[in-house]
Amino acid sequence: MALSQAALSRVPYISTRWRLMPPTGLVAVAGLVALAAVLPVFYLIIRTLDGGTEAWDIIARARTAQILGRTGLLVVMVTGFSILLAVPMAWLVTRSDLPYRRVLTVAAALPLVTPSYIMAMTALEMFGPSGLLQQVLAVPFGLDRMPSIYGLPGAVMVITLISYPYVFLTVRGALRRLDPSMQEAARGLGYGPFRTFWSVTLPLLRPAIAGGALLAALYALSDFGGVALMRYETFTAAIYTQYETSVDRSIAAALSLVLVVLAVVLLFLEGFTRSRGRVYRSSTGVARPPRLTQLGGWRWPAFGLALLPVVAGLVAPVMILGWWLVRGLSNGEELSPLWGPLRNSLYFSLLAAGVSVLAAVPVATLSARYRGPFSRVIELSTYVGFGLPGIVIALALVFFGLNAVRPLYQTTALLIFAYAVLFLPAAVGSVRSSLLQIRPRILEAARGLGKSGWQATLQVTLPLTLPGALAGAALVFLMTMKELPASLILSPIGTRTLATSIWAAASEAYFARAAAPALLLIIAAGIPTAFLVFRDRRMRNSA
Numbered sequence: 039m040a041l042s043q044a045a046l047s048r049v050p051y052i053s054t055r056w057r058l059m060p061p062t063g064l065v066a067v068a069g070l071v072a073l074a075a076v077l078p079v080f081y082l083i084i085r086t087l088d089g090g091t092e093a094w095d096i097i098a099r100a101r102t103a104q105i106l107g108r109t110g111l112l113v114v115m116v117t118g119f120s121i122l123l124a125v126p127m128a129w130l131v132t133r134s135d136l137p138y139r140r141v142l143t144v145a146a147a148l149p150l151v152t153p154s155y156i157m158a159m160t161a162l163e164m165f166g167p168s169g170l171l172q173q174v175l176a177v178p179f180g181l182d183r184m185p186s187i188y189g190l191p192g193a194v195m196v197i198t199l200i201s202y203p204y205v206f207l208t209v210r211g212a213l214r215r216l217d218p219s220m221q222e223a224a225r226g227l228g229y230g231p232f233r234t235f236w237s238v239t240l241p242l243l244r245p246a247i248a249g250g251a252l253l254a255a256l257y258a259l260s261d262f263g264g265v266a267l268m269r270y271e272t273f274t275a276a277i278y279t280q281y282e283t284s285v286d287r288s289i290a291a292a293l294s295l296v297l298v299v300l301a302v303v304l305l306f307l308e309g310f311t312r313s314r315g316r317v318y319r320s321s322t323g324v325a326r327p328p329r330l331t332q333l334g335g336w337r338w339p340a341f342g343l344a345l346l347p348v349v350a351g352l353v354a355p356v357m358i359l360g361w362w363l364v365r366g367l368s369n370g371e372e373l374s375p376l377w378g379p380l381r382n383s384l385y386f387s388l389l390a391a392g393v394s395v396l397a398a399v400p401v402a403t404l405s406a407r408y409r410g411p412f413s414r415v416i417e418l419s420t421y422v423g424f425g426l427p428g429i430v431i432a433l434a435l436v437f438f439g440l441n442a443v444r445p446l447y448q449t450t451a452l453l454i455f456a457y458a459v460l461f462l463p464a465a466v467g468s469v470r471s472s473l474l475q476i477r478p479r480i481l482e483a484a485r486g487l488g489k490s491g492w493q494a495t496l497q498v499t500l501p502l503t504l505p506g507a508l509a510g511a512a513l514v515f516l517m518t519m520k521e522l523p524a525s526l527i528l529s530p531i532g533t534r535t536l537a538t539s540i541w542a543a544a545s546e547a548y549f550a551r552a553a554a555p556a557l558l559l560i561i562a563a564g565i566p567t568a569f570l571v572f573r574d575r576r577m578r579n580s581a
Contacts, residue, residue, distance in 0.1 A: 060408040068400040072419035075459055078434035079298055079422060085291035085437075096289055097296060102276070106296070109259065109273040112193055113304070116258040117251050119198045124205035125247060127344050129239075132213040134331045137341050142348065143210065144564065149351030150203040150513070151563035153520045153537060155263030155544065156556050158196045160355040161187065162267065170358075192268035197258050199351035204257070204464075204513070205250030211509045212246035212471055213239075245474055249467035252308040253513075256425040256463070259300060263522075273297060274427050294430045301425025305418045356560060359553040366550020373554050374539065380558055383535040386450070386525075387518040390457035391465075391511040397458060398465035398510060399503075405466075406473035420466050423459040428523030431460055435528060448530050456524040461517045465510035472506025519563050536562070 096102065127146060131139045149157070164170050167183050175181040187195065216239070262274045273296065280290035333340055367373075398420075405417040423431055435456050439447035446452045522537045529535065534542075536559045543551035 060404055060413070064400055064404055064408075065412075068404045068413075068416050071397045071401050071462075072416045074397075074455070075420045075423055075462055077438060078426065078431050078459065079295075081434035081437050082291045082295050082298065082430070085288045086295055088288045090288075092289065094292065097292055102293075102296075105271060105273050105276055106300075108190075108271060109300075112190065112197070112265070112270070112272060113255050113258045115190075115194045116197045116201055117255045119194065120202040120205050120254040121247060121251055123198070123202045123347050124250065125209055125243070127347070128206050128209040128213055130340055130344050132210055134333050134340070135337065136333065136344065137337065142341075142344060145348045145352055146206055146344075147203045147512075147516070148560060148564050149199050149347075149355075150207075151516045151520050151560055152200060152351070152355060152556075153263060153522065153540060154196060154200055154261050154265075155267055156359075156540065156552070157200055157351070157355060158192070158264040158267035159544070160358040161192065161196055163358050164354050165192075188269045190270055193265045193270035193272075195350075196264040196268060197261055199347065200261075200264070201254035201257050202347060202351075204253040205247065207509055207513060208246045208250035208253075208468060208471060209243055211468065211505055212243050215472065215505065216242055246471045248308050249471055252304060252421070253424070253464060253467065255304050255308075256301060256421065259297065259304070259425050260427050262427055273300075277427055278429065290430075294426060297426055297430075298422055301422055302418065304425065305421050352560075356557065359556050362549040363553040363557065366548070366553070369550075371548065371550045373551060374543070376536070376539070376555055376558055379534045379536045379539045379555060380562060382529075382533055383519055383537070383559070384562060386453065386457065386535065387515045389450075389454045390461065390518040391515040393454055394458045394462050394465040394514040395469070395507050395511045397462060398469050399507070401462075402466050402469035402473055406470050417466065417470075421463045424461065424463045428460060428521060429527070431456055432524045432527035435459075435524075448528065450530060453524065453528045453530070456528050457514075457518050457521065460521065460524065461514045464513035464517065465507075468506045468510030468513065469503055470506075472503040516563050519559055 127142075130136045131143045131146070136142070162169065165184065165187050166172075167186050169184065172181055172184040175184075260274060262272075262278055265272050266275060266278075273293070277290050277293045277297070280293060401416055401420055404413045435452055436447070439452055443452075520537050522541055525535050525538050526541070529538070536555045539555040540552050540559070543549075543555070
């Protein structure tokens with residue numbers, strides 16, 4: 039539904055009470071989504087109370103505080119480096135004449151699908167003390183050994199290469215929806231490119247940056263495989279150790295509750311960084327592509343800098359996986375059939391993406407359009423699951439399935455529910471970012487022209503939030519493809535995915551068998567990512 043400036047001027051004053059008092063149906067649906075998202079927390083509370091004082095004694099130990107400090111340092115560094123990598127890259131591929139922008143956009147998002155333990159394995163193979171890089175430099179420079187990447191440096195590198203696409207995708211989507219006239223007006227007032235970006239563009243991107251950074255921070259908080267291979271002890275490692283070595287899981291549940299507290303702290307910090315001002319246009323504006331900034335002599339150097347994370351996070355791992363595959367096949371190693379795991383991964387990922395976006399719409403609408411303590415609590419609730427390790431969510435749903443909904447235990451429905459709990463924040467953040475950029479007066483004009491609330495939503499809000507919803511669906515799809523603990527524990531009996539196939543082969547040191555599904559995972563996730571990028575370009579060209 040397109041509304042001209044003349045139509046807006048004919049609309050009489052409309053009370054905004056309908057915006058301040060959310061509809062009962064919206065509140066009810068959003069509340070149910072939030073309740074489902076915090077279901078694993080109820081399990082943790084129950085198991086912790088069963089453990090008595092022993093669980094609380096472990097939490098109070100000085101050793102636990104040390105591990106918390108190490109985890110916090112990892113989260114801060116990963117989040118900071120992810121922002122430093124993603125924001126300039128998103129600006130370059132959307133607002134400059136950078137070469138091969140569309141190809142770079144697709145490639146920059148693909149490290150998101152690589153499991154952290156595969157990224158760590160390939161990083162050690164490439165950059166380890168006796169890795170491939172050392173072998174290349176040994177002859178011309180006589181380098182006998184590379185500096186060790188174990189510990190915090192390696193953990194930060196691995197998790198950052200996987201996490202920066204969260205920020206990149208959300209910021210890129212926000213940049214493509216910004217009205218270019220605001221930047222052009224700043225340039226007309228004498229602002230240079232850097233001052234325009236810092237004073238005009240960056241404040242408008244603050245919600246998108248905060249949303250993507252939150253996802254990167256929560257991922258760093260919950261990851262286990264990458265940091266374990268890099269021998270950096272985090273809080274998640276303590277939880278996994280308790281689950282594996284102790285029959286009584288109440289201690290692990292108590293430690294998981296601490297992660298819940300950390301996740302809530304991150305959520306409140308993200309709330310403080312959000313822009314409290316208006317991020318939509320004050321006038322109707324014109325739907326047109328922005329004028330690209332001419333980089334001139336910096337065009338190819340900028341391309342080289344933007345390509346570095348892609349080489350480290352995508353090209354190098356793919357090359358190493360291909361080398362493992364060729365080496366294994368040349369040694370007579372047999373590969374397992376991959377059609378079944380591929381089909382299951384695609385099916386589960388598509389279902390999870392659809393369910394997550396549908397669940398995110400009422401939560402994002404309540405948060406963006408009806409701000410208040412209640413809507414904030416609802417939104418915070420949906421983010422808690424993303425900060426917990428996948429095994430915690432999976433075991434909580436095993437407990438729930440066996441005691442409350444036994445017919446759903448080890449069914450596709452419970453598995454998709456687990457994926458939605460884990461990855462709902464990706465969809466909520468993307469949809470909310472789109473809603474914040476919709477001018478409320480357009481919706482008020484639709485109501486003044488006789489449209490009901492549902493008609494205004496379907497004809498105005500839905501088309502304008504579609505890019506954000508697609509970006510959220512893509513994020514959920516990519517993360518579901520690589521999810522391992524929930525797939526191992528909750529998948530129907532006999533069902534294998536690409537992620538579980540990778541894990542089964544890697545745990546037995548069959549690197550060729552692990553390389554084949556890993557490469558297929560990257561290819562399968564790259565196809566829908568490329569489709570979304572090209573579709574977004576066609577939509578803008580036809581606007």
